[in-house]
Amino acid sequence: MADRKTAPVYRTRGPVDGEDWAAVAVALNERMARRRIGQQDLARLSGVSVSTLRELQHGAGRRVQNKTLASIARALEWPDDHLIQVLLSGPPVDDPETAEPIGREILTALARVEDRLTEIVTRLAVVEQAVTRSDEPASS
Structure with missing residues (x-):
């Protein structure tokens, strides 16, 4: 009788206690x-x-x-x-209304940073337009 190797058995693990x-x-x-x-x-x-x-x-x-x-x-x-x-x-906290106080503070700070960046980008666009206009030759 020939030696036959048995194939390894792989089992898919099911949920473990504490995993949601x-x-x-x-x-x-x-x-x-x-x-x-x-x-x-x-x-x-x-x-x-x-x-x-x-x-x-x-x-x-x-x-x-x-x-x-x-x-x-x-x-x-x-x-x-x-x-x-x-x-x-358990479920994550994505909603600012249900976030823990520290999470809410971080979201508020990030919103302020985002608003400030938007303001800076707008100002830079105005400056860029002004510089572009001043570089254009005057019409005769």
């Missing part, structure tokens, strides 16, 4: 809706298959690698560990 795949699904679906991005586009941007995205969107609880969650988070312009944090601690 439903929260990942909620966060993912809300962010995709807010950003108006579909599965195909997110798959392309993240390098994750559409079938994996679909499973995550439905909260199927299929264990995926942290690097997969990081790729999706990055494609949705979140920090790499965002979806991992959601998985381990």
